């Protein structure tokens with residue numbers, strides 16, 4: 001396994017791999033790797049000749065009051081985990097490489113970025129699409145693997161790729177969870193013992209809604225379901241604020257106001273909840 005620190009060496013490598021007809025599979029991450037990230041690597045490993053993981057905490061996708069400076073980092077540990085997972089290259093640039101002085105070009109996907117996460121984190125997706133397109137141009141992957149955990153991110157990147165004719169396939173990999181249902185996340189390390197004990201209620205409330213819909217049919221009222229989910233979450237003392245609970249079309253992210261007349265082939269139920277200063281997201285998909 002090799003570590004690439006500059007855009008120049010990475011681009012030279014990927015250009016030569018492409019000439020040799022090697023399939024490049026790419027997994028972009030912000031590091032502090034866990035089993036969720038490693039499941040994406042595994043999915044890439046199955047299909048690619050060469051697997052490239054990027055580790056870069058992208059300042060552009062953090063809001064001014066967010067946790068950029070405190071975001072957990074441990075490159076040595078990440079390096080070891082990548083080696084074990086048979087990654088071929090880690091792309092590990094610094095801020096000067098990615099955003100040199102006078103950097104002034106940004107990628108903005110409109111509409112679907114102003115709802116859900118985008119409503120609470122207004123500049124977030126502009127940061128995500130800008131860095132992801134830069135990474136695609138550097139790594140030149142045939143396909144890239146993203147986690148279902150960030151369902152809106154997947155929809156936004158797919159839209160960017162379609163609108164800008166970006167030539168990399170997006171593969172979506174299922175959310176990896178702790179034994180009690182909590183979605184793995186680098187941010188879980190911030191949780192206190194009490195918050196950690198309450199956090200699985202995110203998944204519990206999503207499971208509740210899915211069960212109700214599957215057992216009792218699509219005539220269930222969304223307001224009722226949201227109310228019950230909200231009650232479940234608020235029953236936990238450390239859950240201090242629900243940013244949103246939302247029902248959307250999985251592919252277009254269009255909001256679903258009533259299940260009765262809906263004919264969406266897949267419904268995304270997603271939520272964001274704060275446990276003190278720690279903000280967690282999760283989702284579930286119901287396919288018809």
Ligand code: AMP
Pocket residue numbers: 028029030031035036037039040145146147148149150173174175176177183184185186
């Ligand atoms: P991050 O390092 O948090 O930016 O995440 C990098 C990639 O890993 C994204 O595509 C995430 O959706 C994905 N990811 C994060 N947590 C999980 C998880 N628990 N299961 C599956 N994928 C995940």
